Amino acid sequence: MGWVQKVFYFHVGAGWLGMLAFAVAMVVSIIYLRKGDLKMDAIAASAAEIGFLFSIITTLSGMIWARPSWNTWWTWDPRLTTMVIMAFTYLAYFLLRNGMDNPIKRARFGSIYLIVGFITVPITFFSARLLRSIHPTVFSSNSGEKMAMTAPMYQTMGFSIFAFTILFVFLLILRSQLRMEEQKIKDAEALENEIEFGEVNNG
Amino acid sequence: MKKWFATLKTLIWKDLLQEWRSKDMLTAMLAFAILTIFIFNYAMELDPRTRASLAPGILWVVITFSGTLGLNRSFVAEQEQGSFDALVLAVPGLGSIWLAKQITNFLIMLLLILIILPIYSLLYNQNLFNPALIATFVLGAWAFSAAGTLLASMSSQSRMRDLLLPVMLFPILMPVNMAVVKAGEGIMNGLAFASYQNWLLILLVYGIIMTTISLMVFDYVILE
Numbered sequence: 001m002g003w004v005q006k007v008f009y010f011h012v013g014a015g016w017l018g019m020l021a022f023a024v025a026m027v028v029s030i031i032y033l034r035k036g037d038l039k040m041d042a043i044a045a046s047a048a049e050i051g052f053l054f055s056i057i058t059t060l061s062g063m064i065w066a067r068p069s070w071n072t073w074w075t076w077d078p079r080l081t082t083m084v085i086m087a088f089t090y091l092a093y094f095l096l097r098n099g100m101d102n103p104i105k106r107a108r109f110g111s112i113y114l115i116v117g118f119i120t121v122p123i124t125f126f127s128a129r130l131l132r133s134i135h136p137t138v139f140s141s142n143s144g145e146k147m148a149m150t151a152p153m154y155q156t157m158g159f160s161i162f163a164f165t166i167l168f169v170f171l172l173i174l175r176s177q178l179r180m181e182e183q184k185i186k187d188a189e190a191l192e193n194e195i196e197f198g199e200v201n202n203g
Numbered sequence: 204m205k206k207w208f209a210t211l212k213t214l215i216w217k218d219l220l221q222e223w224r225s226k227d228m229l230t231a232m233l234a235f236a237i238l239t240i241f242i243f244n245y246a247m248e249l250d251p252r253t254r255a256s257l258a259p260g261i262l263w264v265v266i267t268f269s270g271t272l273g274l275n276r277s278f279v280a281e282q283e284q285g286s287f288d289a290l291v292l293a294v295p296g297l298g299s300i301w302l303a304k305q306i307t308n309f310l311i312m313l314l315l316i317l318i319i320l321p322i323y324s325l326l327y328n329q330n331l332f333n334p335a336l337i338a339t340f341v342l343g344a345w346a347f348s349a350a351g352t353l354l355a356s357m358s359s360q361s362r363m364r365d366l367l368l369p370v371m372l373f374p375i376l377m378p379v380n381m382a383v384v385k386a387g388e389g390i391m392n393g394l395a396f397a398s399y400q401n402w403l404l405i406l407l408v409y410g411i412i413m414t415t416i417s418l419m420v421f422d423y424v425i426l427e
Contacts, residue, residue, distance in 0.1 A: 033423055089374040096371060099361030108423045109357045116353070116375060116416060123378040123412075127405050130385070 007065040009156055013164035015058040015083070020168060021051030022086065026118035029111035039180065041107035044114060045097065046175035050168060052090040059083055078128030079135040085124055089117040210294055214303030215310075221280060222311065228276045229311060236269040236319050240326065254327060259336060259387020262323055263343065263380065270312055270347055271372060274355040275365045277304055282359060291425060301421040305352040305414070312344040335390045342406040343383040349413035350375050356424050382406045 025047035032040035062080065063073045074080065093113050100106035149157075222228055243261050281287040294300055316337075324331045351372055358367040382402040389399035 033420070085374050085377050088370075092367075092371040092374060095363065095367055096357065096361060099358075099363040099367055101362065105360065109361070112353075112357065112420045112423060113371065115420070116350070116413075119412060119416065120350075120375050120378060120409075123405065123409060124381070127378045127381050127402070130401055 004065060004068045007061050009160040011058060011061040011065060012157055013160040014054045014061060016161050017164045017168050018051050018055035018058055018083070018086070020165065021047045021054065021172075022090070022114075022118055022121070024172070025051060025114050029114040032107060032111045033115075038103065038107060038183070039176075041110065042179040042183070043172065043176045044111060046172055046179055048090050048093055048114060049175060050171050052087060052094075055083055055087040055090075059087070077135050078125065078131060082121065082125045082128055086117075086121050089121070093117065207296055207299060210296075211299045211303055211306075214294070214299060215306050218303060218307040219310065222307070228273050229314065232269040232273045232311070232315055233318060235272055236265050236315065237322065239265045239268060240319075240323060244326075255329060256388050256391045258323070258327070258329060258331060259339070259391055260384040262319065262331075263340070263383045263387065265319065266312070266316060266340070266344070267347060267376065267380070269315060270308075270344075270351065271369050273311055273315075274308060274348075274351040274372075275359070275368055277308055277352065277355055278359040287425065297422050297425060298418045300425070301352065301356070301417055302414075304356070305348050305417070308348040308352050309345055312348055313341065316340050316344060333390055335396070336387055339383055339386045339390065339403060339406070342403060342410065343379055346379045346406050346410040346413060347376065349410055349417060350379070353413070353417040353421070353424070356421070360424075378405055378409055382409075 025044045028040050028044040028047065031037075032044060059080070062083075066075070067073055093110060096113055097106050097110050100109060240261075243265070247257075247261075281290065290300060291297065320331050320337070320340075323329075351368075354371050354375065355368055358364060358371055361367055382405045386399040386402035386406075389402070
């Protein structure tokens with residue numbers, strides 16, 4: 001495989017992170033619906049953002065690998081299609097959020113959509129599995145399908161997954177904090193407007 | 204429980220009667236569906252040999268596109284008249300409002316399928332009255348209306364409205380589309396039931412999961 005195989009370590013790490021981010025977003029969404037804490041909504045939205053970014057990175061790095069390996073940039077393989085559909089699900093999530101003016105409704109609808117979206121992704125994946133797949137599998141119970149990997153390869157991959165997980169936690173904390181700060185500024189501005197124009201509005 | 208079902212029946216009857224009186228939704232959906240079939244004819248110049256196995260896929264695309272058109276309208280009446288609050292106050296258990304809408308949408312989809320199927324069979328001189336194919340479409344219509352009604356109830360409250368629904372719905376519907384098209388292909392090619400039964404199972408499971416989730420979360424969609 002040569003140098004091209006080096007893409008693999010980024011690709012697997014980014015792919016793992018994409019799915020982890022969406023799983024986190026779904027769990028946090030359920031907590032939001034139960035508790036109604038807007039902080040949870042900020043975390044869910046940030047996780048979805050990171051997940052969207054990394055599923056794009058996964059797709060692009062996969063394409064770079066596929067060109068020399070499969071002699072094509074793109075093929076209608078279950079793994080590939082599921083990944084892109086997942087990215088589109090989260091694109092729709094951002095559109096839905098943008099379209100809602102009321103912050104409570106925005107958070108609720110966003111949470112519901114994240115839950116529904118996360119549940120359909122495995123179904124899509126499973127149904128696509130019924131078709132043939134040429135994507136290599138790293139984790140498989142069937143040894144015939146498994147990728148031939150040496151011990152150092154496993155170690156490198158494990159380290160890469162670990163590093164991406166740390167990166168995710170780091171990004172999630174930063175992005176959620178930023179989101180909450182933005183909200184504080186918006187609230188303060190709204191309050192200021194109320195004080196300035198409150199009398200006019202009340203007649 | 205008995206009261207709940209009575210409410211459900213009344214709500215479905217209300218929605219159906221309302222549609223029957225205006226016929227806006229069904230007329231638009233039908234016209235759109237037939238026009239789409241004509242467009243497909245020009246776009247694909249359907250080759251008679253491949254046409255047989257393509258038919259379920261084309262029909263399903265036509266059905267989902269015009270179904271999306273109908274879903275966009277399903278919450279408009281309540282919003283325009285501002286009668287949603289009254290409905291919430293009048294009904295015991297908010298889930299029944301959602302289930303009634305969902306069943307109405309499902310019935311309208313069934314009606315659409317019942318009209319489109321003979322028209323397609325006639326235009327392409329191909330008999331599509333296959334019980335297995337109809338069963339696939341019915342399961343697909345249930346899965347479609349379950350996911351669609353929940354998402355339409357949200358998108359209709361957003362600023363983008365009609366624009367947003369297809370973008371939200373199509374990625375979520377991916378397993379349904381895949382299953383209907385693949386099962387239909389198997390049926391039209393005369394394969395054995397065992398070769399496509401997994402697809403029907405996926406449709407069934409998807410419909411059940413979507414209905415359950417929707418009943419669980421619908422309160423959050425309509426409460427202020």
